[in-house]
Amino acid sequence: MIEYGGLFFMRRYYIEQKLKSAAAFLIILILLPYIVSVFVRGTGVRADRKEEETYVQVKTEDARGEIQTEELGWTEYLVGILAKDLPRDTEHEAVKAQAVLVRTSLYQTLSKEDKTLESDYLTRGEMQEKWGLSDYQEIYDSYVQAVEETDNLVLWYGDGYPWVPFHQSSNGMTRSAEEVTGSKDYPYIAAKECPLDKEAEDEIQVFSFGYSEIQEKCRDFLVAAEGEDEARQGYSFEDFEIQSRDSSGYVQKLRIGKTVCTGDQFRDALSLPSSDFSFSEDGNKMKITTSGKGHGLGMSLWTANEMAKEGKTCEEILNFFFEGTSLKNDVQESDLI
Numbered sequence: 354m355i356e357y358g359g360l361f362f363m364r365r366y367y368i369e370q371k372l373k374s375a376a377a378f379l380i381i382l383i384l385l386p387y388i389v390s391v392f393v394r395g396t397g398v399r400a401d402r403k404e405e406e407t408y409v410q411v412k413t414e415d416a417r418g419e420i421q422t423e424e425l426g427w428t429e430y431l432v433g434i435l436a437k438d439l440p441r442d443t444e445h446e447a448v449k450a451q452a453v454l455v456r457t458s459l460y461q462t463l464s465k466e467d468k469t470l471e472s473d474y475l476t477r478g479e480m481q482e483k484w485g486l487s488d489y490q491e492i493y494d495s496y497v498q499a500v501e502e503t504d505n506l507v508l509w510y511g512d513g514y515p516w517v518p519f520h521q522s523s524n525g526m527t528r529s530a531e532e533v534t535g536s537k538d539y540p541y542i543a544a545k546e547c548p549l550d551k552e553a554e555d556e557i558q559v560f561s562f563g564y565s566e567i568q569e570k571c572r573d574f575l576v577a578a579e580g581e582d583e584a585r586q587g588y589s590f591e592d593f594e595i596q597s598r599d600s601s602g603y604v605q606k607l608r609i610g611k612t613v614c615t616g617d618q619f620r621d622a623l624s625l626p627s628s629d630f631s632f633s634e635d636g637n638k639m640k641i642t643t644s645g646k647g648h649g650l651g652m653s654l655w656t657a658n659e660m661a662k663e664g665k666t667c668e669e670i671l672n673f674f675f676e677g678t679s680l681k682n683d684v685q686e687s688d689l690i
Contacts, residue, residue, distance in 0.1 A: 407687045409459075410469045422469060427686050431455055432496045433474030438519075439654065441484050441492060444661030447654070448499040450670040453680070454517045454652065457507040461514040463689035508671060509681040510541055517675065518542070520647025522553035522655035524629040526601040527674070530650060533599065533617075541677040544601050547656040550645065558626055560641045564588045567609075567639065571622045575612050586610070590634050603628040603649055617648065651675070 407427040412420055425433075434455050435448060443451075455472070462470055481489045508515055516530070516539055530542035550556065568575065568588055588610060596606040596613065604616025616628040627645035634640070652674040660670050668680060 436475040446661040449667035505682040518651035522550040524645035528649040553655040
């Protein structure tokens, strides 16, 4: 009787184990697609994401500095660009406005023969580093929402895609494209008053450079203008003169010795945050004070965010910075690839 009872329980145990194994196998089958998605794409995969995602070819640079081409999902790429350009606390309508600008620029590139894209973007891992693991998912999902809510929306001017530059903050007024480029092709990029930019983070910055350091950083255009021998001569504070500014206060022309360059050339050579700068002596060095962050053209991200806080919509923000343009949504990215 004891042997029979033991056999009974052994059989029961065997059957239970078989059922557990079968249940575990079924659970794995059900969860396998999600597990694979998380492993490949990260935990930010949304259940309601489009089944047929459009993919684009993007040029990237590996750790050795070699250029390679990577295939990315369209939404993932747009979100990565937004994540790189925008501060983490950007208002939703401002994120949407930036999504329209990014899409407009990408559509313009895709409408050409070479459809390989080059815009810098953040990977999901880099987003987690920028935002922190605790906030990553919430911000990521809000950016996906901004991309989806503006699906296919681009700016349009005349019979084509307009130039849609943007910058972090102006010096209090954005710049006229005609003044900067000398071309009348961009009437929709006019100087706009942005007084709230003066409250932006790092709006005023101060740098100190030795004269030999400035000379070395500006060497390329100094040599081109003056020749090798002239460019080797030493400089002092008296050799630097701001000759003109545009109507928004950004430096247009600057003299270094006998060379006249643009304020943008000088900004780029010294990696200054803005072309609105001034000089002062600092012992045997020169102190440079800048106002604003970026080239000052097009949309100020700081003011766009402040407008969104005041209740302005994506469309109202874009109409302010790109007056005369309109929103268009009759082209899909898949039509251009």
